Amino acid sequence: MRILLLTPYPAYPPHGGGVQRMYQFVRYLSRQHEVWCLSLAPSAQARAAAQPLSAWCNLTLIPAPQRSLAQRAVSTLISPLPDMALRAPSRAFREALELLLQHIPFDVVQACSIEMAQYAVLAQRYGVLTALDQWNAEYVLQRRAALTDWRQLRRWHGALYSTIQWLKLARYERWLGAQLDVMTVVSAEDAAALRRIGITKPLPVVPNGVDIDYFQPTHSTANPHNLLFTGTLDFRPNIDALRWFVQQVLPLIQREWPHVQLQVVGRSPTAAVQELARPGVEIVGPVADVRPYFANAAVYVLPMRMGGGVRLKLLEAFACGVPLVSTTMGADGVGELEHGVHCLLADTPPAFAHATVRLLQDRAEAQRLAHAALQLVHGQYAWSALLPRLEHAWAQARYNRV
Numbered sequence: 001m002r003i004l005l006l007t008p009y010p011a012y013p014p015h016g017g018g019v020q021r022m023y024q025f026v027r028y029l030s031r032q033h034e035v036w037c038l039s040l041a042p043s044a045q046a047r048a049a050a051q052p053l054s055a056w057c058n059l060t061l062i063p064a065p066q067r068s069l070a071q072r073a074v075s076t077l078i079s080p081l082p083d084m085a086l087r088a089p090s091r092a093f094r095e096a097l098e099l100l101l102q103h104i105p106f107d108v109v110q111a112c113s114i115e116m117a118q119y120a121v122l123a124q125r126y127g128v129l130t131a132l133d134q135w136n137a138e139y140v141l142q143r144r145a146a147l148t149d150w151r152q153l154r155r156w157h158g159a160l161y162s163t164i165q166w167l168k169l170a171r172y173e174r175w176l177g178a179q180l181d182v183m184t185v186v187s188a189e190d191a192a193a194l195r196r197i198g199i200t201k202p203l204p205v206v207p208n209g210v211d212i213d214y215f216q217p218t219h220s221t222a223n224p225h226n227l228l229f230t231g232t233l234d235f236r237p238n239i240d241a242l243r244w245f246v247q248q249v250l251p252l253i254q255r256e257w258p259h260v261q262l263q264v265v266g267r268s269p270t271a272a273v274q275e276l277a278r279p280g281v282e283i284v285g286p287v288a289d290v291r292p293y294f295a296n297a298a299v300y301v302l303p304m305r306m307g308g309g310v311r312l313k314l315l316e317a318f319a320c321g322v323p324l325v326s327t328t329m330g331a332d333g334v335g336e337l338e339h340g341v342h343c344l345l346a347d348t349p350p351a352f353a354h355a356t357v358r359l360l361q362d363r364a365e366a367q368r369l370a371h372a373a374l375q376l377v378h379g380q381y382a383w384s385a386l387l388p389r390l391e392h393a394w395a396q397a398r399y400n401r402v
Helices: 017-029 044-049 051-055 069-078 091-103 114-126 138-150 153-179 188-196 236-256 291-295 312-319 349-361 363-380 388-401
Strands: 002-007 034-041 058-063 108-112 129-134 182-185 226-230 261-265 281-285 299-302 324-326
Touching: 002 017, 002 091, 002 114, 017 034, 017 108, 017 312, 017 388, 034 091, 044 051, 051 058, 058 091, 069 153, 091 114, 108 114, 114 129, 114 153, 129 153, 129 388, 138 153, 138 188, 138 236, 182 188, 182 388, 226 236, 226 291, 226 312, 236 261, 236 349, 299 312, 299 349, 312 324, 312 363, 324 349, 324 363, 349 363
Parallel strands: 002 034, 002 108, 034 058, 108 129, 129 182, 226 261, 226 299, 261 281, 299 324
Antiparallel strands: none
């Protein structure tokens, strides 16, 4: 098949959840198909860093459009479209897409993430199968953010923004479900959420996975005082999770385990994240290789209070053999996961702190949980076992068109 992937940023280097998912798609599909990637790139540095991707696909990079905060504020108020649909409009990207569609008989055009869905809709006029890989039920993320912010009076502006986006996204996602041939999702929970807003077509599940050859347990001894959090640090659910953990959970842990140290690793740390640095909290920022940080962690913490999908960071921690404490929402999307079998789940500051201290103190239990989680990942979430589902989803959608 000839496959065109439309991406909101380059699928390389594979740091961060969305990039990792796109990168695995490209690597897998290129084994048996001809793959093109048409991608927005935020800078010349990003374009240079993405060049190794050319080994697997025909790569075209277009400068990403820029919007000021003022433009975003105005569009939030006056546009019927959600903010996510307004991040990627680019005349240059549209022209490059139409040129490709005019000269190459693609079998599938897939938008990777909701930002790029508008271009998949455009591709329909060429008779090609159109798909959207939906990384989250986006309206659910904004609903959760709104409900979280409305509980804090000083966060009224964030609550108002998220409420508006929640309503716009529900309408937009419903429309996309009707327009495109197929929408794949990362979890059964996301599929159920999208059906609740009226999407009636099948929503095939292609979960996030993990590269079990790259992420492996190490035989080094973890620092018994080290906690780890990883993720994109300008992503609002991650910022909220860190703020909650550092301000409400960590002080409780420090009473029981005074030398505890949280390391926060990830790209694009915002000022709000940097301000969380204090004794016991190190904002590491971006790193070339996150594996040494997993190897040095006694416990991985996942204090998510908003978001959705299957979290790559959870799977990476499991694959590296690191014991994990998560909120219930942080473990959403991994249906086989059980509290007390694969990890510990806790949703209040005292409970989360207690669970973390418990794993710091009882290393035998921590390793028991980590071993069970490693077996789960190898059995259910290796990318090599998951990605054939994408091809099957396309084949079923093509059959349904006939």
